[in-house]
Amino acid sequence: MTHQSAINRLTRTWLLVFGLSLLVACGSEQEQAADNRPGRPGGFGPGGAQVIPAVEVVEARRGALPLEERLTGRVSARSQTEIYPEVAGPITEIYIDNGDFVNEGDPLVQLRDDEYVERYQQAQAGLEIARAQTRQAEASLQVLESQMRRVQELTTRQLETASALESIQVEVEVARANVDLREAQESQAQSILEERRLQLLNTTVRAPISGTVGQRNAERGQIVNTGSRLFLIGDMDEVRIEVLITERQLNFIREGMTVNLYSENWPDVVLESEISRISPFLDTNTLRTQAYIDMANPDGLMRPGMFLNVDVLYGESAEAVLIPNSALYRNPRTGEEGVYVMSPPGEEFRPVVEVDGAPAVSPPAAVRFVPVTVIASGRMASGVRGVQEGEWVVTVGQNMLTGNVPEARARVMDWNHMMTLQRMQSRDIFDIIDAARDDRNNAAES
Structure with a gap:
């Protein structure tokens, strides 16, 4: 997936969520509700009243982007082996089942002898x-x-x-x-x-290693031979993640580099480890080789066979003005890439994660489109030219600003909170919105 397509996908997700989030955050404010009555954004609603669009903004900052390469890794147990019988015959007894822990030498299956x-x-x-x-x-x-x-x-x-x-x-x-x-x-x-x-x-099939049993494929009366896989046994306390890397990536990915591991199955958890070793031999067909990450398996989060997102951190970019990737917007008519910049909303408009009685949405403020040049791309943010440190950039709602809309209302977002939201899946964001709506309803009832 290209950088631009990733931005477009992220923008579509935020646009879908944005309308719901504003309803939750601002449902009790009558004035804002009036400003968002049906009407074309930036146009005129019933009675000729101009509708001022509401958008989310975050403050641009200066810093260095971590250089990272996102790869996909496949998990296997550190010590993992498939169990095949060494002789043929019908199974008469099965001593273990999926999920059982066995010690080396324990009997697994008895064949007729x-x-x-x-x-x-x-x-x-x-x-x-x-x-x-x-x-x-x-x-x-x-x-x-x-x-x-x-x-x-x-x-x-x-x-x-x-x-x-x-x-x-x-x-x-x-x-x-x-x-x-x-x-x-x-x-x-x-x-x-x-x-x-x-x-x-060998009519008694025994465990060659200690570990947890899985993928059982054995039943009493079943006739098996030396090609019949009966079980998979692996030590779940230690895992190995295999990652395929290309010839190009071999130029900058090295053993010992830090990696961050993510999975949609545990979105709030990031595991950190490092590359243990890299095979020097490229496959003649795919021109790829294997990198391995050997690590402990905390709380058994990783299961053999599952796939993980692996971010390899291989350095930092030069310092630049940083903006969230969701702030980048390509005009569908002109194809020009840039960001929408707003006037500072004021100190009284704190980020939504800090709101404790302060207004959630600012009064109308000037907004303009500024073309930018991306000089460094990260998974969550990009370094750009054309925007100054401290300026406020729109991260959600850019489509409501097309057509030379002169002003908008800002909902201020904290930088770190924005990064967290960008890492989330769409369903996680909807869960947050549902929880916020329930809290507001409960508060109204009480």
Whole structure:
């Protein structure tokens, strides 16, 4: 999303909310209600009375914008593994369920083991046979070696021929080879027995790590094999956020840089961490690589598989006059970008978050459109040329000022409050409006 399209989207949201917020804030003021009777903004209402539009303003300030890059990250448990059985068979017992915590080595699933018990017993019998055959071959070798020694002695005394000695020596070599063969067969039988033993043990699927169980895909009677994923186990106390970064971003994003993590699921929470490491290898197809953020998971806010907004803070811009992004307005007819600037509303008109009896909306004041040049863009504010520090810029209601409207009434907003509102989702703003309306109704009833 481009900078301008983001501003336009934010402006549309504020325009939708603005009318409701003014009704809540100013519903009890009869004079203001009269000024906002049906009529075209900046035009004339019933009886020819000119309607003065009401807008929200904030004071421009000087400062440096944090340079940040907004990315999207995917959460996984720091230690996370998928559970597959190492042997095939039907499931007979399931010992755990989603959300259970298990320790390394705890049983998860039991497969039917009848055939594996039988195979193990067969392997035991095969090993015993191989051992017996080895002993038999060794005994035969001992007999032949004894005979060879006697023939050698007789040959020395010239009581036996050399050919007889050669014949018995060949028989001994054959017997020794047979012993080697039987020993190899015994070793093979031992390996088969160990393999069958492990297969039998693997009919009980155990947790390879300690963690919380999720994504269960196992039921009693289900036939599974080595390609059947049964569970996902992960340590939820530590998480890893994977972020994809481009070749361009590698020029300024570094390990150790601070990141802020946001989610629409917890709009009032901002988590701070830092980039733990960056892979140096770019994918040949996407020309992107992975950056990883390893961090604790406070209160279990982050869940494996969820996506987060990740703002990477990589420095600050030069100092400039700062205005909220919602103040930037592009004239739909001329295409010119600028801001609407109002005369200072006066010290008695404090920001709405501080109002305690002071007027919420100022009397009519002069307003003018000022073209600006954006020299630095941030997620919530922009640095511009064309506006002076301390001037009041319109953040909501610019569409009611088009057509050379000379004046408007100002509802003063605090800078920090404005930044908070810009971070909110539309539904959060409607919740605030509903709560304010309920408070006003309750106060009126009492």
